[in-house]
Amino acid sequence: MRELQKSLKTICVLTILAVSFTAIAEEAAGPSLFDRMGGAEIAHKVVADAWENHITNPIIKDRFVNSDPAYFKAKVYEIFAASTGGDVKYTGKDMKSTHAGMNINEMEFNAVIDDVLAALDKNGIAQQERNEVLAILWSVRGDVVNPHLITKHLKK
Numbered sequence: 001m002r003e004l005q006k007s008l009k010t011i012c013v014l015t016i017l018a019v020s021f022t023a024i025a026e027e028a029a030g031p032s033l034f035d036r037m038g039g040a041e042i043a044h045k046v047v048a049d050a051w052e053n054h055i056t057n058p059i060i061k062d063r064f065v066n067s068d069p070a071y072f073k074a075k076v077y078e079i080f081a082a083s084t085g086g087d088v089k090y091t092g093k094d095m096k097s098t099h100a101g102m103n104i105n106e107m108e109f110n111a112v113i114d115d116v117l118a119a120l121d122k123n124g125i126a127q128q129e130r131n132e133v134l135a136i137l138w139s140v141r142g143d144v145v146n147p148h149l150i151t152k153h154l155k156k
Helices: 002-029 033-037 039-056 069-083 095-099 106-122 127-139
Strands: none
Touching: 033 039, 033 127, 039 069, 039 106, 106 127
16 A cells, blocks of 8 residues: 555656646746736636635635635735746745644645636636646645644545
8 A cells, every 4th residue: 555655656746747847848938837827817816716616615614714815815816926937926925834833634735726726727727737737736735734644534
């Protein structure tokens, strides 16, 4: 079982690296990921849709109960735009500091990713760009997830 998990992790890392290197090469040769997705207008829509997904997602909605929606969307827009090549400066804390002490588990992290991918899909973002965003999200996993937590499965 450990060997299978190790192999799956290796495959995931290699896939992410391949997507990342492809994105870097494409960015050097043409428009940024931010521009290819549709720029600021679409980025704001994706962030707003991801917020709506988060606050209705049974796995993570309680994490957002006391959040200020306007502040959250502003900071997420900044980091989304900056990390995809937009001409936006991120003014928030780094991911590790932001999520320190939150004890986020794998299931919650995956729920956030699913919500973002659904928002990208809703806004007509193509598969290549979705893969590149996924690689960016996955790259911060280690700064967000508490590796010492055991995820419990929700009963349906």
